[in-house]
Amino acid sequence: MKTLEPLIAEHPFFKNLEKSYLELIVGCASNVRFDAGQFIFREGEEANQFYIVRQGKVVIESCPPGRKPISLQTFSDGEILGWSWLVPPYHWQFDAKAVELTRAITFDGKCLRNKCLEDHSFGYELLSRLVPALGTALEAARMQLLDVYGVQQQQ
Amino acid sequence: MSDQVVMERNELNGLFTALQSQGYTIIGPTILDGAIVYDELASDKDLPEGWTDEQDGGIYRLKKRFDKALFGFVVGPYTWKRFLDPPEKRLWRAERDGKDFHIVPENETPPKYAFLGVRSCEIHAMAIQDRVFLQGEYHNTTYKSRRESALIIGVQCVQAGGTCFCVSMNTGPKALSGFDLALTEVIEENRHYFVVESGTIRGETIIAGLAVRPAKKTEVAEAEKRISHAAENMGRSLNTEGVRDLLVKNHDHARWDEVANRCLSCANCTMVCPTCFCSTVEDVTDITGEHAERWQKQDSCFTLDFSYLHGGSVRSSTRSRYRQWLTHKLATWIDQFDESGCTGCGRCITWCPVAIDLTEEVEAIRKSSSMESDPPIEKGKS
Amino acid sequence: MDTSNPMIPQPRKIKRVIRETHDTFTLCVEPETVELEKSFKPGQFNMLYAFGAGEVPISISGDPRKPDVWHHTIRDMGVVTRALTNLKAGDTVGVRGPFGSAWPVQESRGNDIVIIAGGIGLAPLRPAIYALLEERDQFGEIVLLYGARTQEDLLFTKEFERWRGKYGVQVRVTIDSAGRDWKGNVGVVTTLFPGVRFDPANSVAMICGPEVMMRFAVLELKNLGIEDRNIYVTMERNMKCAIGFCGHCQFGPSFICKDGPVFPFSEISPFFGIREI
Structure with missing residues (x-):
């Protein structure tokens, strides 16, 4: 466990986090490894964790009935994966699958949720780091929605 | 150039015959369809003798004068640009030969024009178009050859029109240069004459063949008095101070919406403007598909197609098209060519069917402008 | 000519x-x-x-x-x-x-180069890439971030390996919409920045793509600390003559045909993003 601390402390997401909070986070973290093709989570399952991708590539997919799965976004080294653990009813909205061998750090969302409730300063600290990441993801999703590379249709 | 001379009214036709004998086609003011337009003149009889024009926002009408002035009006719906760069011209033809084709350029022998009755604002308009078509790396070849060969005979304005504001734009009413000859028409109780000034050697040569005599001081003073009178009676005025920043920085002003409610996007203002230069091209083929042509045609930023790009128009609203026209004319033109694109001739006000008046629009924006900062760069966030 | x-x-x-x-x-x-x-x-x-x-x-x-x-x-x-x-x-x-202006290739010697292309926008950037690689040692890191709609829309993919292998260009590709056979990145082009090596303080960026994409890319580059004057973009408008006579391609005070199509962002920033300009 101790070996994870410098790794987490150096990650931009946790940078300059108060020492006691960092210890708390490290206490909730563990290493995970996914083989290529392995699902990390599936739509509808309980969402009780989030991930920092250390090395590899993860794809978020949706599989509409009667169609092939659609890739929505990929996550690679250093990126934060998952936020459904923070929003009731804590269920994943999409599938996440390792495209290649992927090593990641997983964080116990249930534990962190409870800590946030107990200690609002900690909760604020964590959320103020997560919200920008969500914002970026939302912007990116909107951009994709624009289909900027497509041939415009007459307005 | 040289001292001014005087030519009596009844000697004016001598100027016509002199020009004609030198092979010039004389283009000047004449009455057509209830307006004074520029067209080919055979003699001084074609001039609008005894007529004047009454002008205001959206209003133009001819009225009889109480005298027999030949140039007793201001400017009409025509401009000289139609003779310097025709509103429609074939650029070239293409002929197919098998898998290949070859291009046959349109080689024009430029007409030898003498423009008679060019006003100061119009001389400035030509100088403005010179910068557009002749100043850069490439030249508009038709314009170049026609412009170089055209003889400019100016007429100094001795009265101002209801929509004139050349004084505000520093383009008149007195032409100081840019002409070969300049006439000032003076009508006294028992006398009708022209004070004539030459601006070039070409002009001197023409004067030399006319029945003229040196002007007396009193005659020159009479002419100057009348030009001053025109300067003091401008129908409109425009405060040009800081107008570049005023318009550029107020791109989001509510006045653009307001004017868009009135503007019909009819493009009249651009058609009558002596400096508007935009054009489009049209490619045509005949039924055999062996013969193709490219035509260049006058175009206007008020048309929807003007800004068409990949399936849509960039300026799809009238608001944006009026803004483009006015901002270009009075503001970004300065960035592009170091001077305003407006000469204050007032044609766009007169010929607007709903009497939109750019001097009024600028003033409205000026009165309610909030220009503290540069236009914001759109933030991607929302 | x-x-x-x-x-x-x-x-x-x-x-x-x-x-x-x-x-x-x-x-x-x-x-x-x-x-x-x-x-x-x-x-x-x-x-x-x-x-x-x-x-x-x-x-x-x-x-x-x-x-x-x-x-x-x-x-x-x-x-x-x-x-x-x-x-x-x-x-x-x-x-x-x-006709038109050029990418600042020679002018950027001694800098890292960040190239961002979207869709067909890679085409006008390819000559710049060739010119950069011609004198590869004159430049620091060279980054190419390329986004397209789908895998089928990607241009010049065969050249990417050579650019990566022979010249050490950091080529990152992403697409907006992918099927299961695509093993690469999915998402907009700006999501490719994490993990790319370059020094924003000594970088020149060259962007070509749909205008909306360029707006996002410029914003991201500014966030990373690249100055406006070191960001170059290409603009596109209706064009009839290409020599500044027809008036169609005006963008604020600029004629895209003769002042552009490549502009330093600092030159057009007051007008960039204004609706219907």
Whole structure:
């Protein structure tokens, strides 16, 4: 466990986090490894964790009935994966699958949720780091929605 | 150039015959369809003798004068640009030969024009178009050859029109240069004459063949008095101070919406403007598909197609098209060519069917402008 | 080109047509001999005329070191480009040009280079990439971030390996929409920044793509600390003459044909993003 601390402390997401909070986070973290093709989570399952991708590539997919799965976004080294653990009813909205061998750090969302409730300063600290990441993801999703590379249709 | 001379009214036709004998086609003011337009003149009889024009926002009408002035009006719906760069011209033809084709350029022998009755604002308009078509790396070849060969005979304005504001734009009413000859028409109780000034050697040569005599001081003073009178009676005025920043920085002003409610996007203002230069091209083929042509045609930023790009128009609203026209004319033109694109001739006000008046629009924006900062760069966030 | 009458296209033989994607192809045209001396600068464009159909501005996408062939990569999206699609090797096309401003290749020596391309936007950037790689040691890191709609829309993919392997270019590719067989990145082009090595304080960025994409890219580059004057973008508007006479391509005070199409962002930033400008 101790070996994870410098790794987490150096990650931009946790940078300059108060020492006691960092210890708390490290206490909730563990290493995970996914083989290529392995699902990390599936739509509808309980969402009780989030991930920092250390090395590899993860794809978020949706599989509409009667169609092939659609890739929505990929996550690679250093990126934060998952936020459904923070929003009731804590269920994943999409599938996440390792495209290649992927090593990641997983964080116990249930534990962190409870800590946030107990200690609002900690909760604020964590959320103020997560919200920008969500914002970026939302912007990116909107951009994709624009289909900027497509041939415009007459307005 | 040289001292001014005087030519009596009844000697004016001598100027016509002199020009004609030198092979010039004389283009000047004449009455057509209830307006004074520029067209080919055979003699001084074609001039609008005894007529004047009454002008205001959206209003133009001819009225009889109480005298027999030949140039007793201001400017009409025509401009000289139609003779310097025709509103429609074939650029070239293409002929197919098998898998290949070859291009046959349109080689024009430029007409030898003498423009008679060019006003100061119009001389400035030509100088403005010179910068557009002749100043850069490439030249508009038709314009170049026609412009170089055209003889400019100016007429100094001795009265101002209801929509004139050349004084505000520093383009008149007195032409100081840019002409070969300049006439000032003076009508006294028992006398009708022209004070004539030459601006070039070409002009001197023409004067030399006319029945003229040196002007007396009193005659020159009479002419100057009348030009001053025109300067003091401008129908409109425009405060040009800081107008570049005023318009550029107020791109989001509510006045653009307001004017868009009135503007019909009819493009009249651009058609009558002596400096508007935009054009489009049209490619045509005949039924055999062996013969193709490219035509260049006058175009206007008020048309929807003007800004068409990949399936849509960039300026799809009238608001944006009026803004483009006015901002270009009075503001970004300065960035592009170091001077305003407006000469204050007032044609766009007169010929607007709903009497939109750019001097009024600028003033409205000026009165309610909030220009503290540069236009914001759109933030991607929302 | 013959400057005496810049509106006259020169008929040129098409040497070769390269099918790039389902809707994009490259016309390889032999320029006139006298034009060889002048060549073209990366970022410049030609006006291509399809007999009877009309003329369109097309950027030159080939190698400026090989000026004996001009490459024009064209996406079939309108009447004229459709007519150009139908041309084959041996046919004739009308050419006017080259026109316009260039990417600041020599001017950027000693810097890291960040190139961001979207869709067909990689075409006008390719000559710049060739020019950069020609004197690779003059530059620090070279980054290419490339986004397209789908895997099928990606251009010049065969060259990416050489650029990566031989020249150490950090080439990152992403697409907006992917199926299961795609193992690469999915997401917009700005999501490619994490993990890319370059020094924002000493970088020159060159962007070409749809205007909306460029807005996001510029914003991201500014967030990373690249100054406006070191960000270059290409603009596109309706264009009829390419020499500043027709008035169509005006963007605020700029004529895109003669002042652009490549602009330092600092020059156009007051107008960039204004609606219907």
